[in-house]
Amino acid sequence: MEEKIMPLSKWKWWLIVLAVVLVLGAAMINKIQGRSNLESVNAGAQSVRTAQAEMVIRQNNLNVSGTIDAVEKILISARVAGIVESLNVDNGASIRSGQTLIQIDDRAYANLVEVNQASFVQAQTQLESTRSAYERLKQLHQAGAASDKDFEDIQAALTAAEADVSKAQAALNNSRDDLKNTRVSSPIDGLAANRSVNRGQMVSPGTALMEVQNLAEVYVIISISQSDLGQIKTGMEADVTVDAYPGQTFKGVLTSVNPAADPQARIFQCKIKVPNPDGILRSGMFASAVIHTGEATSILCVPEAALTSKQEQFYVFVPQDNTAKLVAVEIGAIFDGRVEIKQGLAEGQTVITSNVNQLKENDPIQIVPEQGV
Secondary structure: OOOOOOOOOOOOOHHHHHHHHHHHHHHHHHEEEHHHHHHHHHHEEEEEEEEEOEEEEEEEEEEEEEEEEEEEEEEEEEEOOEEEEOOOOOOOOOOOHHHHEEEEOHHHHHHHHHHHHHHHHHHHHHHHHHHHHHHEEEEEEEOOOOOHHHHHHHHHHOOOHHHHHHHHHHHHHHHHHHHHHHHEOOOOOOEEOOOOOOOOOOOOOOEEEEEEEEEEEEEEEEEHHHHHOOOOOOOOEEEEOOOOOOOOOOOEEEEEEOOOOOOOOOOOEEEEEOOOOOOOOOOEEEEEEEEOOOEEEEEEEEEEEEEEEEEEEEEEEEEEEOEEEEEEEEEEEEEEEEEEEEOOOOOOOEEEOOOOOOOOOEEEEEEEEEEEE
């Protein structure tokens, strides 16, 4: 006789389902309790990021900016009054020493030279005549044939005639100089710049006409603050760059440090001399310069974001047992987002780099790992 297997009754199926639900529920409760315990541990903790104090190689440089100017430049001004008859150069023109730049109408000056020349000849003729009369009267006076008064009169006439010749000579020389100065020339080689006169314009002595700039060498005119003045001295080398020629560096030397500060800005004007054989550096260009103030050194640094201060003392926070500990430090140079630590930290020590202005001593913290960690 075959034995029949009876199917489970419905109530037994429900018991199995209930048991499974109870097991899953217990597991969920344990997970929730564990999360709750973790949250209770981290309750009130600030999330922070960290970095390590590390040794870096720092070039001892001073970054400055300034304006380019010609080492040698001459302001060309009118020396005589008159109308500008011709202009021979425009801005940017290449000029040789002695070249005529401007011609002022010289007709009146040429006429004056002729007049003064005639006056000078007349004064000389009068002087020769008076000198002859003086010699004759002198002999007569010595022989007793002329009175003292007549001799004194001829002496005075001779002195006056000599003075008239000197005066006529001076007038002639001055008129010749004025005639010469109607031709305006350059005393140096260079480029014409800042021309401020036009043909037909009336000028007077002292009127600025243009500049001539010799750009074989140029200055970078910079300003140095009081705090940086101790880092520099003449003879230091510098690298100069300009926006007009990206990627190109021009070598220069610090040649001048003004010992007196500007009374308003309290800064010191300095000059970096740069050879410019191709003449591509022009006056007025904005330039950046890096002055090499010393040899490269290895220094201990932390990110500048780690630094905080209180009552003129600098501090950093270091993580210790999930709390923030305040450590006093002595700082040095600040550069490229880093700060030099002279005292207070060791290489490899961890510092907090975020929320440092909200942290207090012994605040609970939670370190946020870097992305990808």
